[in-house]
Amino acid sequence: MKKWLLPMLMVLILVLAACGNKEDNSKKDNEGTKEASSAETITYQSETGPIEVPAHPKRVVVLSSYAGDLLQLGVNVVGVDAWEANNPNFDDGLKNAKVVENTDIEKIIELDPDLIIGLNNIENGDKLAEIAPTVLFTYGKVDYLQQFIEIGKAVNKEKEATKWVEDFKVRASEVGKKIKEKIGEDATVTVAESFDKQLYVFGDNWARGTEILYQEMGLKMPEKVKEVALEPGYYAISQEVLGEYAGDYIILSVPEDQDSSFTNTAWFKDIKAVKDGHLYEVNANTFYFNDAKTLEYQLDFFEKKFLH
Template identity: 30%
Template sequence: MLNQRTYAMNELQIIHMPKKSYCEVNAGVDGVEYSMVGYEADLGNRLTKHQMALLAEYNPFEMVYHLTPSQPVALYDLLSDMLELSQLQEQTALLELKAAFYQWLSGVIQQYHAKPQAAKPTSPAELVTMTLEYMLKHYADPHTLDTLAAAMNRSPGHLSNCFKQVLNRGPIDCLIRLRMRKACELLTETKLPLYMIASAIGYRDAYYFSNAFKKQMGMSPQAFRKHDNKEDITSQAGRNSIARPNEPCYISIHDNDNYYQHMNGGSDNMFNFAKMVPASLLLAFGLLLGACGSANTGNSTNSNVSNHTAPQTTSEATATADSAANGGTRLVSTSMGEVAVPDNPQRVVTDFYLGYLLALDVKPVGTNRMFMENPYLQDQVEGIMDVSENLEAIVAANPDLIVTGDAQKYEAYSKIATAVYLDHSTNIREQVKQLGVILNKEAEAAAWLEEFEEKLAGAKKRVQALLKEGETAVVFAGGIQKELTLYGNAYTGGTIHGELGIPMNENVIRDIDPKTGWATISSEVVDHYAGDHIFMSVDTKKESFDYASDPLWGTLPAVKNNKLYEIDGYRFYFSDPISVMNQIQDIANMMEEGAKANVAK
């Protein structure tokens, strides 16, 4: 309320208040942000008599003016500059402040007197274009999703949704792309030290810039500059074309609603929106690559470097596309280098590590369907989205962290959100520890490991009580078939031989390559590998075999002694913590039940 008149402040507005005015601000539930700019009008003796008469009759300094800017971005930016300058102590700051004020006042007057245009809602593509133009001018300024939204006079959620609708990525991701492209230009074209480059593109110091650059580009700034000195990657010879030959960009050719969706599985609505954004802007931000007919994501680091394109990932603690309001980031070491991960990730997507995340009390928002069908996990997967390595589905899940075991897809995932690669060939204990660090769940990881070792010790004790000295076991898959799979200490055999420590037949030890972990054998040689106990992996829902009646299998001591156990191959396919913990119990239970049955006979 200003001098008994009420103004609704639903968007950026400017009000001129005369001195001695009464102003009351009702912030409401959501709050309000406002700035007050004070000035003193000193006209001196420069007015003519005619001007003095007009001033007495119509004094503009004592009137109320109200303006809803049609182009608020420039005014907001100048206002921010004025605030920053007003807090400086340098002598030149006052002069710069006065210059900024005159520039701001000129813009206000121009927009105030401009011919009013009919109200027209800003489309998502128009808003994205305005924001990209703003970023292009102010990429060196510190920005978060909130500050960008304020500059656009929109809510953070609305701005983020428009970017996703138009470009399938968030505004901060676009800003990071632009900054990395600018960094590449400075590294290539100048000999400026890293701290100056960092400052020039909006990073507070060389350390954060170096980490962000390595995350985005796959190599350190120093390595990039050294690489550039050896090979002019800005030349045509050293650059991958934005679109492959014979696969032109959508902008001038293939202007067809179905082309992108047919070729790349994309959303044609998003594609149509993207075509409304000027191509020059898309190119400046490295976004034409994602909108062209070429969907080749197979090129790894070299592709990123040669195109000066930064994958869509988080880097600073300031913001991610939608999630960093929950906290900052932490640097964790991975086989792909150091990665800045969210302190407390809220929307995790994983391909292989569903059981690992659930063991650490982290329920992902998306994973592959196959792992959701794991019998040991089915009571814990309600509400989890099936993404099944579909990039569009992963984008729709709006992750703030992607945990993958697929090195070949790491780059593609990194373009969607912060991605961490975890080598699934390492042992389960090491994987749990690593995920504990990545997810900031080290206490939960330690607790799980303690529980696992306790239950494993109990199961081992039960199993060892049923094994006579010198007895061995073998793990087959397939049932009574001409060919079977023979496992060593890996895959289905990992739980039995590795965790429970049931000894293998010496022929299995000799003939199975530890690097492979399995082999295909003829049923004619099963007696060569058969141990005192046989675990046969089959599809228990569809098949079971009468081994005692078979002329070959019936001669084996394990079959004669009722020590062949059919196990559900699907249940034992999985090797996550929850599955393994249940598998060791299943084996112990199975062997105890067999022993009881033999006693009953």
């Protein structure tokens, strides 16, 4: 080989090596960026202190009544409790989710969640926190709409949640005004639920549409219901005394797997609201909660029943 070719060959080798190093480094940088993106977190100020949670959670397990909030925000839910799994409103959003309980540690591990949300009275909270960041809420610690915003904060969607709340309050108030114009300012509404051959009447903050009717719409509660159910949230009564707690209108929810034959009895048909055609029955499975998705369903139900 001619001597003058040696320097040229060495330069070519160095250039190729540099290009190779540049490509490798670029590849490593891209991989590092992807890892950083997938590992990105935010700090959520929970009831018990700051918790590092995913900035963009992809696999959430919900062990409480908040699945509808996550579905409303477009967050993927991979595991839920049986109560939420049985809500027809959630069928599409939860069609691929597995039913789990807080005691199903192995099943939850298999779901590989990146976030777990639940109530603070569940068992195994410490074990769940070892699987994934776990945010637990106290039911009723904040009002039902602020609760949705808190869920939004936990999944980095506070703006979306706040916007929905503002819009919902306006829509509920407008429907409420129309309802009061039709039924009268002094008309009363009783919210009742049948379960295991017993009835329950509810105050103004125990889901079942109570927050919408009493808080947002300002409809009136019968005095007898107010006396027993307003403070504790609900009150159990025997079926036969429903007439004593019945307002001018009754919202009656019955679980789809429960016996509703009492609605065919003479004492039930003799209740004034029933005789006046002011009884609105609903599948309790769709009415149990006060998450955003359920609230949308409840508002639509009230608008149709009272105004159409």
